[in-house]
Amino acid sequence: MKKLGFIVVMAGMIFFAGKSFGFLSHKVVKTTSSEIIYVPANDPADAKFPKGAKIFKEKCVACHQITGMGVPGAFPPLKGSDYLKADKKRAVAQVLNGSNHEITVNGAKYSIPMPPQVDNYEDAVAVINYVMNAWGNNYGIVKLADVKDIKIVR
Numbered sequence: 538m539k540k541l542g543f544i545v546v547m548a549g550m551i552f553f554a555g556k557s558f559g560f561l562s563h564k565v566v567k568t569t570s571s572e573i574i575y576v577p578a579n580d581p582a583d584a585k586f587p588k589g590a591k592i593f594k595e596k597c598v599a600c601h602q603i604t605g606m607g608v609p610g611a612f613p614p615l616k617g618s619d620y621l622k623a624d625k626k627r628a629v630a631q632v633l634n635g636s637n638h639e640i641t642v643n644g645a646k647y648s649i650p651m652p653p654q655v656d657n658y659e660d661a662v663a664v665i666n667y668v669m670n671a672w673g674n675n676y677g678i679v680k681l682a683d684v685k686d687i688k689i690v691r
């Protein structure tokens with residue numbers, strides 16, 4: 538009888554622990570009570586470019602921020618960026634190879650280097666198409682075939 542009680546308690550604990558870790562490993566985007574929202578209002582680009590959105594949230598947010606507005610004086614904005622808008626191919630090269638020179642975005646200078654972020658054309662195109670259409674950006678899209686001649690420098 539004692540043993541059975543122990544097993545029941547253990548099973549309960551394992552179930553409870555599983556549930557709590559399950560909760561931790563999931564991001565709550567929407568709740569039915571609409572009281573807890575950890576992620577800002579849905580951007581239509583998230584549904585249109587899911588792969589790019591995922592890469593952005595994994596790799597780019599740390600510097601360019603979830604708002605795409607970057608950090609003044611350090612990380613340039615992607616939202617409303619004239620530099621991004623001007624050259625799609627250069628943007629794809631940016632995530633493949635990074636950059637290490639002074640650039641001017643919307644009139645402000647940035648000179649901290651950006652390390653390479655992705656190692657293949659598919660991911661590079663996916664994330665650039667996302668940033669070119671997120672936060673109200675309307676910069677069109679770039680095709681895989683157009684970027685295959687970019688040299689990946691490692």
Ligand code: HEC
Pocket residue numbers: 592593596597598599600601611612613614615618620621622628631632636637638639640642647648649650651652654655664665668
């Ligand atoms: C460690 C911080 C960091 C991360 C992570 C990072 N960037 Fe950058 N990004 C920078 C910096 C710094 C610059 C300016 C680089 C320079 O001056 O050479 C930049 C410049 C850019 C530019 C060109 C300038 C502009 O604002 O239009 C684009 C486009 C860009 N990043 C996209 C991305 C994307 C997409 C990702 C994720 C795949 C990413 N970056 C990840 C720091 C970062």
